[in-house]
Amino acid sequence: MANRKVPELSLNSYLEGSTTDQQRFIDDFFVGLKDYGFIVLKDHPVPTPLLEGSYALLEELFALPADAKMAYATVAGGQRGYTPFGKEHAKDAQVSDLKEFWHVGRELPGGHRYADRYPKNVWPAEVPGFEPAFKRMYDALDSVGHALLEALTLPLDVPRDFFASLADSGNSILRLLHYPPIPEGTDPRCVRAAAHEDINLITILVSATASGLELKDRDGAWLPIESDPNSLIVDAGDMLQRLTNHVIPSTTHRVVNPENAATSRYSMPYFMHPNPDALLTCLPSCAGDGAKYPPITSEEFLLQRLREIGLI
Secondary structure (H helix, E strand, C coil): CCCCCCCEEEHHHHHCCCHHHHHHHHHHHHHHHHHCCEEEEEECCCCHHHHHHHHHHHHHHHCCCHHHHHCCCCCHHHCCEEECCCCCCCCCCCCCCCCEEEEEECCCCCCCCCCCCCCCCCCCCCCCCHHHHHHHHHHHHHHHHHHHHHHHHCCCCCCCCHHHHHCCCCCCEEEEEEECCCCCCCCCCCCCEEEECCCCCEEEEECCCCCCEEEECCCCCEEECCCCCCCEEEEECHHHHHHCCCCCCCCCEEECCCCCCCCCEEEEEEEECCCCCCEECCCHHHCCCCCCCCCEEHHHHHHHHHHHCCCC
16 A cells, blocks of 8 residues: 555535535545545635634643643543643553643533533633634534534435534534653653544544654554645544444554654644434444444543543
8 A cells, every 4th residue: 555645635625516526525535534544624614814823822821831731720531721741641551641731622501401511611811812712713623523524424324414413512622732842751652642543523633733643544554644734634533433333443543752852743633522412323324244332322432431541
């Protein structure tokens, strides 16, 4: 499989294109997730100024003193606000990842059925403009995620609104990541993000400020992912793998350490989750010789995985 390259697709061809354009996107997206697990979106509706301005805000946030950031590490399981350097590790890993991050979650109106089950967002008072920018980013990436999931309904033979109803108020997370310069004396086994699969349905990753992301191709080889700064990178997670009975497998990926250990790297993955009560059960079109997993709610599955990676 020499010269394998992750497919690059135009989301606007699905959102605004002809019926033929839309069908080509649906086919290419489905095949891309099955064959690679990742696709690159070159053409999408998230505004470029929002993407560029967000990275400036991230630099400002993570430059705050450690005690200022720790004041926002107050939500159980790191579901909102700050998670400090070295807290999270890959499932079954013996050492921690070399990263710190901030979580932004869904804003729900009072009286919403999940209002008491989702933690409230926390916002850094020291970074002006942070709250409105990342509320906009959250909503923009959520909209992209719904369009992508809708595009999967035809090949998976489910109703067009299947994922819309499954994830209309999902506990989705925008993770604002900083991989700082690697400290002297770091355990040589530690990497910025050890090989892992994402927990959720799909992840939409705003291209990072530096290289390092690699995916494990379906043939077992590690494939570096390089894309333009304003592209979105999309991968399949464990919840989608579970629903599709491995028709769409979740994708193993990692962030390797840079040659220059003194450099920082920033990235912004959006983890798209179903509603907490949504049942992850094998889709009939994917049953094959039988379901590989018993049904489980998305909340139960999420909590199980958060325990495995050290966040709760």
